[in-house]
Amino acid sequence: MTGPRYRPGQRVRIAARTPAVHHRVPAYVKGKVGTIERVCGKHGEPERHAAGKSLVLRRLYRVRIAQQELWDGYQGAPQDKLDVEIFEHWLEDEV
Amino acid sequence: MSPDAPDKAALPSGPHDIGGLPAGPVDRAEHDTAHWEWQIDAMLRLAMQKGALTDFAELRDGIERLTPKDYEKLSYYERWARSLASALLKKGVVSSSALQDKIDEIRERQASRR
Numbered sequence: 001m002t003g004p005r006y007r008p009g010q011r012v013r014i015a016a017r018t019p020a021v022h023h024r025v026p027a028y029v030k031g032k033v034g035t036i037e038r039v040c041g042k043h044g045e046p047e048r049h050a051a052g053k054s055l056v057l058r059r060l061y062r063v064r065i066a067q068q069e070l071w072d073g074y075q076g077a078p079q080d081k082l083d084v085e086i087f088e089h090w091l092e093d094e095v
Numbered sequence: 096m097s098p099d100a101p102d103k104a105a106l107p108s109g110p111h112d113i114g115g116l117p118a119g120p121v122d123r124a125e126h127d128t129a130h131w132e133w134q135i136d137a138m139l140r141l142a143m144q145k146g147a148l149t150d151f152a153e154l155r156d157g158i159e160r161l162t163p164k165d166y167e168k169l170s171y172y173e174r175w176a177r178s179l180a181s182a183l184l185k186k187g188v189v190s191s192s193a194l195q196d197k198i199d200e201i202r203e204r205q206a207s208r209r
Contacts, residue, residue, distance in 0.1 A: 018106045022156035028115040030105030049152035071115065 004039045004059050005088055011035055012063060013094040014086055022050035025090050029082075033094050034065035037083055045087065059088040109159035110166035132172040139179055147188050154178050 006012060016031035024046045042057040049055075067080040074080070107113065142148045157178025161169070169177065183189045 016105050018108050022152050022159050023108065026114045027105040027107045027112045044150070046152045049150035050156035052149050052153055 004061075006036045006039075006061060006091060008036050008038055011094040012061075012091040014063065015090045015092055019047060021047050023047050023090075025086060026084075028070060029063075029065060029084055029086070032065055032069050034063040034069070034084075037062040037064040040085055043087075045089070060085055061088065061091065063091070110161060110163040111159050129172075135172045135176050135179065139175060142179065142183065142188075147186055148179075148182055153182060157181050 011033060012035070013033050014025065014029050014031065018027075018030075038061070040060040040062055043060050045056045045058045062083050063086050065082050065084065066078075067076055067082060068074045068078060070082060139148070139154060143150075148154060154175065155178075158166075158174045160181075161174065161177060165177070166174065180189070180194060184191055184194065
C-alpha cells in the first residue's frame with residue numbers, strides 16, 4: 001500500500017470537473033485552493049459505489065479552505081475557514 | 096495556474112448541488128415520520144442486504160438524477176422512493192409492469208376507502 005500523496009500543511013487545488021455520477025465534492029469548492037489539515041485514511045470511492053461497481057479504496061483528506069477563498073466579497077473574519085473531506089483523486093498540486 | 100487566476104466556473108452536478116446559492120430561511124419545525132416513510136426506509140435496507148443496491152451512494156446517485164422540478168416538488172422519502180424504484184427497475188429486480196400494477200392496486204384500495 002503506497003503512502004499518502006499529500007501531507008498536512010501542503011497546498012492543494014480541488015479539481016473543477018463534473019462527472020455525470022454522484023460524487024462528494026460540492027460545486028462551491030471546485031477549483032478552490034486549500035491546505036491539507038489531516039489524512040483521514042482510505043475509504044471506498046463514492047463514484048464507483050454510486051455506479052454499483054466493485055470497491056476501490058481511495059485516500060481521503062480533510063482540506064481547510066479560507067471562507068474568503070470560497071465566497072467573493074466575504075464579509076466575515078479573515079481567519080474564518082471551512083474544513084471539507086475530499087478524496088485524493090480530486091486533488092491537484094498547488095505550489 | 097496562479098492562485099489569483101479566476102476560478103473555473105464549476106457547474107452544479109445536479110439539483111442538490113446548491114451550496115452558497117441564495118435561499119430562504121431553514122424550516123426547523125419537527126415532524127413525525129409517516130408509516131410509509133418507515134416502509135421506504137425498510138425497503139432500501141432490504142434491497143442493500145439482498146445486494147440489489149451496494150451502497151447508499153447508489154441511492155444518492157438516483158436522487159441527484161431527478162429533474163430540478165421533481166427534486167423541488169418531492170419530499171425527502173419521496174425522493175428515496177423514486178431513486179429506489181429506478182434502481183430496482185434498472186437492475187430488473189422489479190418490472191415496470193409489476194410496479195405499475197402495484198401502483199394501480201394501491202390507488203384502487205385508497206379510492207375504495209374514501
